[in-house]
Amino acid sequence: MTHSARFTGIILGGILPLVLLVIWQVLCSQGVFQPYLLPSPLAVLDSIVELAKDGSLWAHIGITMYRILLGFLLGVGLAILFGSVVGFYPLAQRLLDPTLQAFRSIPSLAWVPLFLLWMGITETSKITLIAVGVFFPTYLNLVSGIQGVDRKLIEVGKVYRFSNRQLIHRIILPASLPSFLVGLRGGLGVGWMFVVAAELLGASQGLGYLLVFGQNTTAPEIILASIVLFAILGKFTDALLAKVEWRALHWQDSLVHKR
Amino acid sequence: MTHSARFTGIILGGILPLVLLVIWQVLCSQGVFQPYLLPSPLAVLDSIVELAKDGSLWAHIGITMYRILLGFLLGVGLAILFGSVVGFYPLAQRLLDPTLQAFRSIPSLAWVPLFLLWMGITETSKITLIAVGVFFPTYLNLVSGIQGVDRKLIEVGKVYRFSNRQLIHRIILPASLPSFLVGLRGGLGVGWMFVVAAELLGASQGLGYLLVFGQNTTAPEIILASIVLFAILGKFTDALLAKVEWRALHWQDSLVHKR
Amino acid sequence: MLTLKTVTRTFPNGKMAFRDLSFEAQPHEVIGILGTSGCGKSSLLRVIAGLDSEYQGSILIDQAPLQGIHERVGVIFQEPRLMPWLNVIDNVSFGLRGDSDTNRKKALEFLQLVGLEGFERHYPKELSGGMAQRVAIARSLVTSPDILLLDEPFSALDAFTKMQLQDLLLQVWKKCQSTMLLVTHDIDEALYLSDRLLILRGQPGELVEVIEVTESRPRSRGSERLARQKQEILQLLHLTAEKTGEVQDDTNIWERHPAARRELSFKGLS
Amino acid sequence: MLTLKTVTRTFPNGKMAFRDLSFEAQPHEVIGILGTSGCGKSSLLRVIAGLDSEYQGSILIDQAPLQGIHERVGVIFQEPRLMPWLNVIDNVSFGLRGDSDTNRKKALEFLQLVGLEGFERHYPKELSGGMAQRVAIARSLVTSPDILLLDEPFSALDAFTKMQLQDLLLQVWKKCQSTMLLVTHDIDEALYLSDRLLILRGQPGELVEVIEVTESRPRSRGSERLARQKQEILQLLHLTAEKTGEVQDDTNIWERHPAARRELSFKGLS
Amino acid sequence: GCSQTDTESVAKGEAKPEKIRLDYAYYSPLSLVIKEKGWAEEAFAEDGVKVEFVLSQGSNKALEFLNSNSVDFGSTAGAAALIAKSNGAPIEGVYLYSKPEWTALVVGEDSPVQKVEDLKGKKVAATVGTDPYIFLLRALDTVGLTAKDIEVVPLQHGDGASALVGKHVDAWAGLDPHMARVELENKAKLFYRNPDFNTYGFLNVRKDFAEKYPTYVEKVLQVYENARLWAIEHPNETAEILAKEAKLSAEVAKKELERNDFTQAIPGDMQRDTILEAGKVLQNNEIIKPNVNLEEVVDALIEPSFAEKVVKP
Ligand SMILES: Nc1ncnc2c1ncn2[C@@H]1O[C@H](COP(=O)(O)OP(=O)(O)OP(=O)(O)O)[C@@H](O)[C@H]1O
Ligand SMILES: Nc1ncnc2c1ncn2[C@@H]1O[C@H](COP(=O)(O)OP(=O)(O)OP(=O)(O)O)[C@@H](O)[C@H]1O
Ligand SMILES: [Mg+2]
Ligand SMILES: [Mg+2]
Secondary structure (H helix, E strand, O other): OOOHHHHHHHHHHHHHHHHHHHHHHHHHHHHOOOOOOOOOOOHHHHEEEEEEHHHHHHHHHHHHHHHHHHHHHHHHHHHHHHHHEEEEEOHHHHHHHHHHHHHOOOOHHHHHHHHHHHHHHOHHHHHHHHHHHHHHHHHHHHHHHOOOOOOHHHHHHOOOOOOOOHHHHEEEEHHHHHHHHHHHHHHHHHHHHHHHHHHHOOOOOOOOHHHHHHHHHHHHHHHHHHHHHHHOOOOHHHHHOOOHHHHHHOOEEOOOOOO | OHHHHHHHHHHHHHHHHHHHHHHHHHHOOOOOOOOOOOOOOOHHHHHHHHHHHHHHHHHHHHHHHHHHHHHHHHHHHHHHHHHHHHHOOHHHHHHHHHHHHHHHHOOOOHHHHHHHHOOOOHHHHHHHHEEEEEHHHHHHHHHHHHHHOOOHHHHHHHHOOOOOOHHHHHHHHHHHHHHHHHHHHHHHHHHHHHHHHOOOOOOOOOOHHHHHHHHHHOOHHHHHHHHHHHHHHHHHHHHHHHHHHHHHHHOOOOOOOOO | EEEEEEEEOOOOOOEEEEEEEEEOOOOOOEEEEEHHHHHHHHHHHHHHHOOOOOOEEEEEOOOOOOOOOOEEEEEEEEOOOOOOOOOOOHHHHHHOOOOOHHHHHHHHHHHHHHOOOOOOOOOHHOHHHHHHHHHHHHHHOOOOOOEEEOOOOOOOOOOOHHHHHHHHHHHHHHHHHOEEEEEEHHHHHHHHHOOEEEEEEEOOOEEEEEOOOOOOOOOOOOHHHHHHHHHHHHHHHHHHHHHOOOOOOOOOOOOOOOOOOOOOOOOOOO | EEEEEEEEEEOOOOOOOEEEEEEEEEOEEEEEEEOOOOOOOHHHHHHOOEEEEEOOEEEOOOOEEEOOOOOEEEEOOOHHHHHHHOOOOHHHHHHOOOOOHHHHHHHHHHHOOOOOOOOOOOHHOOOOOHHHHHHHHHHHHHOOOOEEEOOOOOOOHHHOOOOOOOHHHHHHHHOOOOOEEEEOHHHHHHHHOOOOOEEEEOEEEEEEEEOOOOOOOOOOOOOOOHHHHHHHHHOOOOOOHHOOOOOHHHHHHHOOOOOOOOOOOOOOOO | OHHHHHHHHHHHOOOOOOOEEEEEEEOOOOHHHHHHOOHHHHHHHHOOOOOEEEEEEOOHHHHHHHHHOOOOOOEEEHHHHHHHHOOOOOEEEEEEHHHOOOOEEEOOOOOOOOHHHHHHEEEEOOOOOOHHHHHHHHHHHOOOOHHHHHHHEEEOHHHHHHHHHHHOOOOEEEEOOOHHHHHEEEEEEEEEOOOOHHOOOEEEEEEHHHHOOOHHHHHHHHHHHHHHHHHHHHHEEEEEEEHHHHHOOHHHHHHHHOOOOOOOOOOOOHHHHHHHHHHHHHHHHOOOOOOOOOHHHHHHEEEOOOOOOOOOO
């Protein structure tokens, strides 16, 4: 992508949010939405600015980003470990996969009491809970990616008598990279969703805390401020991954990667 | 899969949960876990049986399954609509995708006040909230699947002067099916996670309600009963999709589908 | 029918596939295209098919400039490009419009013509390389296109099957009055099928020679005249020296070739 | 060296690829395998390579029964099977172990030998069909295997490049003293390269003929004796009839072929 | 590390905790005052005991923290503590941080609902299992109605407030500060109030902490006691602290504080009766299991001995 192409990309991508914002603002100033139900964008902006002024905004963002980062790394690491084993060894799949799939549908809130029990209200418990969220989409995509790898390519490796580790490392992982990267992005998204649950584990800072705080104190502009921050930060981290994806998949002979 | 192969599959898949259950039971009866913290599996089973006896278990499961089903269908429908458009038309991608990606990281709990505002405490609002959860993983996988379709196959369709609709329908969707099906499974998983948030929207029945009720009344065996039910039902619905996946992808020339 | 005027294709990485190609194909003419590997033959077919619009120069079909994919064009790609999720019969009827029953019948007929009766329900992963290529040929012929672009359609086939399909192609050509552009590496095949041969050479490929095949149809594969033309072409391709004697280890056989780079005495093994 | 005793391969859908094949390959022998499309040649190579263990009968390498993939076997598949995420040079050095610098050097050398110098940094999607196949050839030869299984390695190449690579193959064969099994559709190629030819026919494929190529090496492509043997083989494949006269529309050319099914007068077009 | 085990063994008489973990909550103004003023840190500095504050979002969270040994002291509503205790939670209610009137029945400005009887057949939002829910049930009980005569809409407290304002429900069993806010901003009416149906704010301690470090329980209560006396004397400053910490507007904070009564601190018979009554309602609604002996549980829960030593009459 050239510099100007990226620039028009940002412009185009910004149209829809802007339109939504304007509609929202108009509806609010027309009195369609009462401020105690849905404050106007400007009011939300105000409360974000206020948070920024007293410095607590950066603390909230900082601690949440830190938890997301570590949780993401941990979750992805585990997903790679389990995903490669389950994807490659049919026996491991039959042993482990059913259990993992069952855990997948347990809601984030349900984990909270268990994590409290196992790990208390430490930072570890929060990070681990986020890792749980990141784990499942990443794992699922990786396994399916591995199982969808073209047999023809794997045979090439077999002819060279690659060990299983080499097969995984040199053929299966690169070939399932497209699927894996989608999994990463999906995992990151679910990871963000787990932040709230994680920060119910005795946090007094963070975006999830801010959200619950807003809910507990009937402060809709704080609720919305935290939603907006979730959206912005989520989009930001996702864009980073999307960029990685684009770079890593330049070899694909597909619609997007055509020249 | 033959009948007996499926049977051994179930046996193998059951080993790990059984081992975990036994460890859990032993730890509880050894007094390592106090019952107010982590009741034994038998106690949890007891409370499930009790729920079953007074009939409320079936009501909880029934209403939640109903919400999941409708929410899943709605979410998948929207994901196919948006996913095909965004995956196929670069302009649509640049307009819509950034906004959708931003919404992706908003936690389920954060949607609750907004949905309450927009749709009240109707069944629709609950189903729509679940659909939101289902939408994003499905959408993400579909878009990436579409964008990864081999250019060579698309060119075949172009030579036959397929309309864009035909291209999508006859080449792009089937070719991105593996990715789409993973997306479905991922979406279903997140849909289950959204049940709790959905049932915070004024539900007086359902597994999510049961979980929150257990948390509000400090009743660990109810919390665990709902977690177990989430796991079982989640696994069950996922197994249905996995079966569809297996059937739909028999044409793949990959490690799993080899003969 | 089909006119190319100084057409050039340059890839974004600066590489040219072919340069300044100009020729005209008459209706019902078969044009053979010969050239070394990588000289831009497939790229040329892609451009003519309308799959690749980033070329310089002009292409006219029936005097009208080419815009997108022309409706009367059919392509047989260098690879089979079968849809892996469709079985053989559905792959063959893939490009047919209208009633699906008559489509199936037509597809079945062509499957028989390419010698694949009984394989209707096989999936691409269960086919041999040659069988897959034959399915692709059937898929293209069944739509009876007016302009048929063929990219090494028979290279994966044994001598016997190849001859059957060459004759099948001639029949389709006769019945549909189609214009054909046939990329091939088989000089016998080119001479047996074509009215005119274009010889490309170099990287980027340039048109170095146009050879009229004067032998009248129906032709015989053993014809003396064709054999003589084959010798001419081989000479043109600088192949005669090698034809008459095995190359010695130390002979630099890449030397007379435009792509020739270095000696064929390789250190890795000596 | 390599011994097959009544080897049969049956697919789970009940189809047989080939039946009761028995032959022995001597060390340093080149065996050509000819046969119609779909008669089980690729399946045979897969079984010998150890990629497919579901066969009946026994296969011995150096008197030891084949177990899994033998370490001294190299394969050139019918399709290039390049890793799309690696560029050309990395694809060539894909199977090499040890120091990556020397590997690169070796790979570069073989790239030059197959005429692809300057394309090291290209990705598979930027290669022409013949170039991809040449990369696959280089990838296989660079590991200098003792037993080399080649599945139509040169079918995607033009006549000139094909000859270069045939000679390259002969050099490797000489230097490495390898045993080769070469599946090909090109009878000239088979005669030029092989010591012995196996002719398969039918579906499932059966061994119908073994032909010794007695011409001494180094051979000449124009040799009289080879030309005579070619005629023999063509006769054997029932091809001579078609060779000498163009088939008429109503001639049933599939008739003498085991796979022949129906007349070649097709209703779809008439 | 090892040094800490050393000091522990060196300590004479009674063992000394390494640190004390207190919760703070926006529904417990005293805890906010203590945290803001740093009195706990001050009180334990000389002993070398560290103090850690953990935020409780609600009674259920405080109980989760207590149960999982994540805090030593937790602030909850009395009924919530009772439910947990009946499920075997090892806690003791040692102090009253307030007698709050934090819950009441609320309707919109122009609602036809005037008294509890009018609720018959109406939609009422409440968070099942919490104090407002118990309050609703007891209010209904006073006029001979039960939960079956109305339609209970389970909503979280904040969502219940929004639902009331958005007219999705007819009434709401409200909770401060949401209640104070809709009262001020939306002119919602508290049509049924009864301070005695609120089940008091209990400061609970984990039982094994109380057994191991009884003097430290007293020291913590002393800090609370100081805060209580200070809050009674400085209502405006307390409201300010509440407003600042909980990010409430000054009026809302003031209103909420008005409904807190800090005059009682020792849990006793009055609390015993209130909680027992609440327990009966809960047992009737199957939130507390029918086989639980309520009186025993309540007696085990209420542990006034520590407070009696600290609080000067
Ligand atoms: N996975 C499979 N399942 C079922 N049948 C198969 C499978 N793979 C190959 N076959 C069948 O086995 C037969 C032999 O295939 P094979 O690929 O060995 O042929 P071949 O001799 O290499 O042909 P070609 O010259 O066209 O490459 C074919 O009839 C094919 O349909
Ligand atoms: N996407 C691409 N980007 C860059 N270069 C490309 C791309 N596609 C093809 N080329 C280059 O264009 C040249 C011509 O390729 P083309 O496929 O047309 O050759 P060809 O004549 O069909 O060869 P073959 O007989 O081997 O199939 C080659 O040198 C190739 O490397
Ligand atoms: Mg080509
Ligand atoms: Mg083959």
